[in-house]
Structure formats: structure tokens, C-alpha cells
Amino acid sequence: MSDERSDKATVTLRVARFQPKAERERPARAGRRERGGSPFGGRRGSSSPFGGAKRVRGRQWTQDYRLELSPETTLLDALLTVKRTVDPSLAFRYSCGHGMCGSDAVAVNGTPTLLCTAKIRDVAKLPSSFPGADDEGFRKTGVPAVVETDADSVTGNPAGDADGPLDLGVVEIAPLPGFAVLRDLVVDIDKMLDQLRKLKPYLIADGVLATTVDGKVDVFEYLQRPEQLKKYEQLTNCILCGVCEGACPVYSGGEAFVGPAALINESRFVNDSRDYEHDGRLDMIDTADGIQACQSVRACSRPCPKGIDVGEEIWQLIAQVRER
Ligand code: SF4
Ligand code: FES
Incomplete structure (x- = not known):
């Protein structure tokens, strides 16, 4: 196989599109959003026993974009290529481009992940005829994107043209589950931020006045070993x-569960020796919509891009509440 061929691949991005109905087309409703809030931030929970994210009316469809690119390309770069060269109407959110801001979470082949950290070669689903693909088209563990076949020592996807670029298959991209969709891959995160704010995500501590070497009072110090x-x-x-x-099967953007992200941020302060609200914080989460709603499924742990064992941390919080 030539080096030229190994650098190139084709992939089909199968994107869940959504275009909301224009505001003026929707009937006015009592108690509608405050100015500046989400345009879809009305009452939640009409369709789910857990008070799920509200469905917004609009047009839904699935759109395929076929691209030729390097298998090392991230999904974010692939979508930016689509937006700049093929379809400027495609909407998605991103900022830092390297796993720091958390703004580009979507579902890739059904699994929540960040667009900027997922590489095409790791997430593309192959045709089931491809050696190393399972029945659903997922690459079996340990099978690389490029495979040597015994028959003719040709490297690549048998579904592709021998002289053309490799065909890596399909990547399905959909909005993050559990959140109301605003447009295409952009979801409404206001609810998640409101739930976080409720749990006082800041240090509540008394500092000690530090003194400089020349005896002047300087700043407050918050000492910790x-x-x-x-x-x-x-x-x-x-x-x-x-x-x-x-990823959480209980969280659905509603009122019934504050969600793992809020609990992780609460755990951050519960475990901070400087914070004097320790007991008050445990009281705050010992509620029907707090840790009592967590079913300890632990689906939240595996996909965390920062390597936090979310399920275990919540379990430790539950233990602290019980031991109080
Ligand atoms: S705990 Fe991990 S997955 Fe959850 S919001 Fe924080 S970084 Fe994202
Ligand atoms: S764009 Fe910032 S985390 Fe992906």
C-alpha cells in the first residue's frame, strides 16, 4: 500500500439535525421564559416520569456528509470542515478545541463524548463485511482502522476501491441525551447550571490574615496540607x-435529579478541609432530587473526559450522608 493511500480515508458523518419552529409560529404561553433565558426553558417533565427535558417542536432529520480526511482527524475538525466547505447551516457548539472547556459534548454512536477528543479512526463504525468489525459495525477491541488481509495482503477496507482512499465507515452524531435540543447538536444547558448553582459551588471558608516579613498584614490565607x-x-x-x-439513565434534564455533574462539584467542596459548610452541604444533597434519586448505575463513570470516577465519588457522598 502506498503512503499516499494510508493518509487518506473517507468517512460518512451521520448527523441528527433539528431546526426549531420559529418563535412567532409557536402559540404564546403563560409564564413564558424571562428575557435572556433559554428560549425553550419552560416547564419540564410533561413526557417523562422523571421530568425529562422538554421536547421542542421543529423539523428533525438525519443528514449524511461524506468527507475525505485523515483517520486522525477529530470529529470537531471534521464538523468544522463540513460547516466551512459543505453546509454552513450545521450548528454545533465548541470553544477551546482540546478538552478544556466542555462545551462540545454530543452523543457519538450513542455514547456521550466530546467532539474535540474523539478521533475518526476510533469512532467510525465499519461495514459488517470488514475484517475485525462486529455485527453492528463496531471495530472489535484491538483491531486497528487499517487491516492487513491474508488473501492478498492489501491493506484497507474491502468496501473501498483498492486504489482509492480507505472507507472507514459511518459515525453517528446526535445531541447530548437528557437535554432539550435547541438546534442540531446544540443543547440547552441552563437547567444543569441552575442545578449546580443551587448547591453553592464555591468555597465557604474563613481565611487567616497572613503577615508579610516586614510585619504588614497582607491577604487572607486558606491553609491546607x-x-x-x-x-x-x-x-x-x-x-x-x-x-x-x-450517560445517566436517571438524569433527564428535569427536576427529579440534580444530576451527577452537580453532585461531583458538591463533592469537591464536601471534601475540602477549608470549607465550613460540610454538614450543611450533606443536608443539601440528602433530598429526593439529590443522592436519594441516584440509582448507583454508574453509567456516569466511564465516559468522563477528565477521568473522574463519577459513580464512585457519588457513592462516597452517599456513604458520608449515611454516616453523619
Ligand atoms: S464529572 Fe466529568 S463527565 Fe461529568 S461534567 Fe465533570 S468533566 Fe464532564
Ligand atoms: S471544544 Fe472545549 S472541550 Fe471540546
Whole structure:
């Protein structure tokens, strides 16, 4: 196989599109949103026993975009290519482009993930005729995107043209589950942020006035030993992407469960030795919509892009509440 061929691949991005009905087409409703809030932030929960994200009316369809690119390309770059060269109407959210801001969470082949960290070669589903693909087209563990076949030592996807680029298959991209869709892959995260705010996501502590070497009073110091910092340090990496919420079968953007992201941020302060609201915080989450709603399914742990074991952390919170 030539080097030229190994650099190229084709992939089909199968994107769930959604265009909301224009505001003026929808009937006016009492108690409608405040100015500046989400245009779809009305009452939730009419369709789900858990008070799920409200369905917004509009046109839904699935659109395929076939691209030729390097298998190393991220989904974010692939979608940017679509937007810049094929279809400027495609809407998705992103900011930093490298796993720091948490704004580009979507469902890729049904699994919540960040667009900017998912590479095409890792997520493309292959035709089932491809060696190393399972019945549903997913690549079996350990099988690379490029496969040597015994028959003719040709490398690549048998579904593709031997002289043309490799055909990596299909990537299905849909909005993050559990959130109301505003447009295409953009979801309404206002509810998640409201739930987080309710749990006071800030340090409540008394500092000690530090004195400089020349005896002047300087700033407040919040002293902590390294082993105390270690207890919650990893939790400070949470970027509020909502991936754990999208994976949670209980969270559905409604009132019934504050969701794993809010609980992780609460755990960050519960485990901070400087915070003097420890007991009050445990009271705040010991509610029907707090830890009592968590079913300990632990679906939230695996997809966290910052490596937080979300399910275990919530389990530890539950243990602290019970031991009080
Ligand atoms: S805990 Fe992980 S998955 Fe959940 S919001 Fe924070 S970074 Fe995202
Ligand atoms: S664009 Fe910021 S995390 Fe992906």
C-alpha cells in the first residue's frame, strides 16, 4: 500500500439535525421564559416520569456528509470542515478545541463524548463485511482502522476501491441525551447550571490574615496540607461538560435529579478541609432530587473526559450522608 493511500480515508458523518419552529409560529404561553433565558426553558417533565427535558417542536432529520480526511482527524475538525466547505447551516457548539472547556459534548454512536477528543479512526463504525468489525459495525477491541488481509495482503477496507482512499465507515452524531435540543447538536444547558448553582459551588471558608516579613498584614490565607488537597484535587478538573449527565439513565434534564455533574462539584467542596459548610452541604444533597434519586448505575463513570470516577465519588457522598 502506498503512503499516499494510508493518509487518506473517507468517512460518512451521520448527523441528527433539528431546526426549531420559529418563535412567532409557536402559540404564546403563560409564564413564558424571562428575557435572556433559554428560549425553550419552560416547564419540564410533561413526557417523562422523571421530568425529562422538554421536547421542542421543529423539523428533525438525519443528514449524511461524506468527507475525505485523515483517520486522525477529530470529529470537531471534521464538523468544522463540513460547516466551512459543505453546509454552513450545521450548528454545533465548541470553544477551546482540546478538552478544556466542555462545551462540545454530543452523543457519538450513542455514547456521550466530546467532539474535540474523539478521533475518526476510533469512532467510525465499519461495514459488517470488514475484517475485525462486529455485527453492528463496531471495530472489535484491538483491531486497528487499517487491516492487513491474508488473501492478498492489501491493506484497507474491502468496501473501498483498492486504489482509492480507505472507507472507514459511518459515525453517528446526535445531541447530548437528557437535554432539550435547541438546534442540531446544540443543547440547552441552563437547567444543569441552575442545578449546580443551587448547591453553592464555591468555597465557604474563613481565611487567616497572613503577615508579610516586614510585619504588614497582607491577604487572607486558606491553609491546607497536601494530603488534604489530595482528597478533592481531581474533582476540580470537572469541566461541566455534561457527559456524565448524558450517560445517566436517571438524569433527564428535569427536576427529579440534580444530576451527577452537580453532585461531583458538591463533592469537591464536601471534601475540602477549608470549607465550613460540610454538614450543611450533606443536608443539601440528602433530598429526593439529590443522592436519594441516584440509582448507583454508574453509567456516569466511564465516559468522563477528565477521568473522574463519577459513580464512585457519588457513592462516597452517599456513604458520608449515611454516616453523619
Ligand atoms: S464529572 Fe466529568 S463527565 Fe461529568 S461534567 Fe465533570 S468533566 Fe464532564
Ligand atoms: S471544544 Fe472545549 S472541550 Fe471540546
